Amino acid sequence: MRRVVGIDIHRTFGEVVFWEAGKLRHGGRVDMTRTGLEGFGKSLQATDEVVVEATGNSMAVSRVLSPFVARVIIANPLQVKAIAHAHVKTDKVDAGTLASLHAAGYLPEIWTPDVATERKRRLVARRYQVVRHRTRLKNEIHAILHAHLIPKCPHADLFNARGRAWLARQPLPDDERSAIDRHVCELDRLADDLDILDREIAQGALDDQAIKRLMTITGVNLTVAAGVMAAIGDIGRFKSPGKLVSYFGLNPRVRQSGLGAAHHGRISKIGRSHARAMLVEAAWAAAKAAGPLHAFFVRIRARRGHQIAAVAVARKLAVLCWHLLTKDEDYLWARPALVANKTRAMELQAGKPQSKGNQRGPAYAYSVKTLRDQEMQIAEQAERNYARFVDRWKVRPRKNRREGARVPQTGKA
Numbered sequence: 001m002r003r004v005v006g007i008d009i010h011r012t013f014g015e016v017v018f019w020e021a022g023k024l025r026h027g028g029r030v031d032m033t034r035t036g037l038e039g040f041g042k043s044l045q046a047t048d049e050v051v052v053e054a055t056g057n058s059m060a061v062s063r064v065l066s067p068f069v070a071r072v073i074i075a076n077p078l079q080v081k082a083i084a085h086a087h088v089k090t091d092k093v094d095a096g097t098l099a100s101l102h103a104a105g106y107l108p109e110i111w112t113p114d115v116a117t118e119r120k121r122r123l124v125a126r127r128y129q130v131v132r133h134r135t136r137l138k139n140e141i142h143a144i145l146h147a148h149l150i151p152k153c154p155h156a157d158l159f160n161a162r163g164r165a166w167l168a169r170q171p172l173p174d175d176e177r178s179a180i181d182r183h184v185c186e187l188d189r190l191a192d193d194l195d196i197l198d199r200e201i202a203q204g205a206l207d208d209q210a211i212k213r214l215m216t217i218t219g220v221n222l223t224v225a226a227g228v229m230a231a232i233g234d235i236g237r238f239k240s241p242g243k244l245v246s247y248f249g250l251n252p253r254v255r256q257s258g259l260g261a262a263h264h265g266r267i268s269k270i271g272r273s274h275a276r277a278m279l280v281e282a283a284w285a286a287a288k289a290a291g292p293l294h295a296f297f298v299r300i301r302a303r304r305g306h307q308i309a310a311v312a313v314a315r316k317l318a319v320l321c322w323h324l325l326t327k328d329e330d331y332l333w334a335r336p337a338l339v340a341n342k343t344r345a346m347e348l349q350a351g352k353p354q355s356k357g358n359q360r361g362p363a364y365a366y367s368v369k370t371l372r373d374q375e376m377q378i379a380e381q382a383e384r385n386y387a388r389f390v391d392r393w394k395v396r397p398r399k400n401r402r403e404g405a406r407v408p409q410t411g412k413a
Helices: 034-042 057-069 079-082 093-104 113-146 161-168 175-204 209-214 222-232 241-247 273-288 292-304 304-327 334-351 363-368 369-391
Strands: 004-009 013-020 025-030 049-053 070-073 252-255 261-266 396-399 406-409
Touching: 004 057, 004 070, 004 093, 013 093, 013 252, 025 034, 025 093, 034 057, 034 093, 034 241, 034 292, 049 057, 049 093, 057 070, 070 079, 070 093, 079 093, 113 273, 161 175, 175 222, 175 292, 209 222, 209 304, 222 273, 222 304, 222 334, 241 304, 273 304, 292 304, 334 369, 334 406, 363 369
Parallel strands: 004 049, 049 070
Antiparallel strands: 004 013, 013 025, 252 261, 396 406
């Protein structure tokens, strides 16, 4: 007989409820330790199915219990909350809800990554946290200077050698000077942590063909490619590019009722926030380089502004990632010398030795101005072709369902 075990996980314990033959039975509590979970797993049947919500320790719980049961399912907590809203909320009710939803086939489960993908996600998340912490410290230093009417630093970077020398000469109170010194020391420590994380990410990407393929896209470097692949995991679980766009939260919200027109709002921002932020960062880089992506950015910017244009390019990058990964093809308008330069930078970041003597690798072409200019001309030609293609789009009328009138509408979004 089929049996489902629902566990409401907390930091130190988990509340257990069994679903069997349409009835719920309380199973007590289990300690959230490896020993406690292994003892609990031995008491279960090999045909049992265990259901937990996605939390910080749910992956560890799944790994410990998987050898003892038929399957461990991790549920999406946001969708479970939307489906099973209850006025009475206790640990036993939540565990019973998980078990009942799965038994009825209504449980919205999430994809469980493999060990390699999970490690990659941890590295990318830690790097993202270090970068955010570093940005906060820099903002605090700028705020101190602004509070004491210190003019803007005349150098390009306040935190390089020349910028720090200028910063040390500014008249500031002793307590503010001490705060800046502490922040600068913390920035140096974070820079060392960032180098270590970048090295580990690069070492894991050396033999990853998917990351190398994404790096052929203009504006996508190793950090972005690794972050996107860590979020995607297996591209086969996304049946269309729209599914991947929605997973990154780059799809617009849509509201429609009855026969009224659909209203498209801001992007949903539901999904992998790290990958979304990296795609937007890559979009700004792609918007500054010659090529079809730059032409697309310019076209959207003329109608909607540069912020919306950057998000639109990020969405376009997500679609490109889906096509490249599913078709096993490189970016059509890739610049070979630039891609070789990015690949060589990844190798050096991973700790590979530098070339000595007269050895010339594939990245050498990027240092030759003539070859670099030739690639730029090809990219500019592709940009002009895209612009001419868009100019041929015709405006077609759109029927207003509410009034029966016809209003003009552009052929493409």
